[in-house]
């Protein structure tokens with residue numbers, strides 16, 4: 136169908152439809168906005184956790200202490216064995232002298248306590264181990280523990296797995312959010328459009344009886360639905376910008392070790408996701424609603 | 432071309448509106464369809480524009496078989512026909528201008544074409560000065576003329592008018608009929624449903640008479656033959672021995688009542 140001349144007409148009609156049912160339009164925009172901001176915030180929390188978990192992994196917080204019966208040379212030779220373990224991305228050998236220095240640095244002005252220990256170093260040789268994939272963290276820790284010559288391993292297995300668990304829960308929660316609120320949004324949009332079509336059923340009947348195609352009748356409602364949902368996306372984006380960071384920061388401010396993800400780092404992906412989701416909601420909402428009155 | 436063959440139409444209520452209609456109207460013809468109220472005239476129109484599908488029989492219009500065509504083809508059939516509906520079917524929220532322009536938007540006409548053509552047809556039906564009014568602000572006759580303008584605007588190959596002069600004064604009615612005849616002389620097929628005997632008799636055209644869902648007369652030249660039929664079969668009790676000699680006499684009041692309805 137040749138509709139290139141009709142876009143202005145469709146647009147005008149669509150905008151008019153929005154104002155005819157002002158309250159319903161307002162309600163559906165509000166709900167879609169809420170849906171997007173809630174989901175967006177949960178996703179931001181997830182990004183924060185993922186960042187923190189990755190951080191923990193890269194800190195190299197697996198410390199593997201070498202059996203004291205091994206000579207310094209043999210202890211240094213373990214590096215090759217450790218590097219060969221699956222999922223190990225890096226290994227740093229901290230011999231006893233370096234260990235002492237690091238300890239002194241940590242103690243700062245109290246380091247004098249350690250004076251004189253250089254000649255009778257009580258520390259053990261030690262390895263710091265980094266992993267590639269934090270997901271296999273526990274297996275890697277186990278493999279390091281089982282390496283011959285390693286006496287003892289310190290790893291924040293619990294902290295990492297807790298965070299992972301939290302992230303998984305948030306993942307499920309945000310998915311549920313998206314699906315539930317998405318459904319509510321589609322329902323609301325389709326009801327708004329249904330109301331608009333019901334209001335205009337006589338008009339639609341006349342259009343069809345004088346030869347309008349379904350596409351022609353549908354176009355203004357389709358545009359109405361798109362305008363509503365994209366408006367919601369833009370409002371949600373602005374809201375997320377203003378309050379999103381504040382929410383995440385206040386929720387996590389007590390947990391100083393967290394690497395808080397900032398909305399500003401994800402502006403484009405967020406805008407894309409919001410508008411994309413809104414478009415899907417808009418299209419589904421309008422498709423669900425207008426079939427009924429087209430049968431003339 | 433319109434071809435109804437053995438067409439039966441029953442409504443959901445059980446009313447048998449048409450009971451075996453055979454009617455053929457060739458391209459370029461001018462045909463009056465007459466008959467008493469409730470005889471099935473509007474039902475025939477609904478079948479022609481595929482607003483209804485026949486309960487039995489076949490309806491072919493401008494190359495489309497309405498019982499066999501796909502739903503997506505229906506709009507294209509309707510675009511070959513300009514219909515003046517008995518109840519106008521104007522969109523109340525739109526202005527007169529928009530109502531007429533709308534028919535052109537549907538077919539994807541350019542804004543330029545729409546401006547020129549709508550102005551032209553509104554002028555043709557004498558409503559150029561009311562282009563900005565809404566249908567509810569017009570008289571019945573004016574609404575009827577908007578409906579006529581809309582039927583003409585796309586230059587359809589077939590124009591169907593259901594009581595196009597029902598709300599018009601005699602001068603206007605004659606004017607509209609002459610307009611339709613003129614359009615017919617340019618090659619458009621025209622089918623006019625009417626009660627107005629005097630009007631029909633002023634034109635020497637084919638008259639198809641229908642009663643009780645059946646065609647009871649089909650010949651050229653005047654309402655007269657139909658009335659003869661009506662006298663003979665409708666009112667067998669009343670004796671009207673020579674209807675041919677007193678065509679104007681019987682049932683005059685009843686006729687004008689129907690026109691008001």
Ligand SMILES: Nc1ncnc2c1ncn2[C@@H]1O[C@H](COP(=O)(O)OP(=O)(O)OP(=O)(O)O)[C@@H](O)[C@H]1O
Pocket residue numbers: 442443444446447448466467468469470471472473474475517
């Ligand atoms: N939608 C409908 N549902 C049920 N019965 C209907 C419907 N439309 C029409 N009818 C019936 O079908 C018969 C034919 O109606 P139709 O409208 O074709 O008559 P008509 O010849 O156009 O009459 P008029 O001159 O009054 O317009 C009538 O008995 C009418 O009551």
Ligand SMILES: [Mg+2]
Pocket residue numbers: 472473474517593
């Ligand atoms: Mg009728």
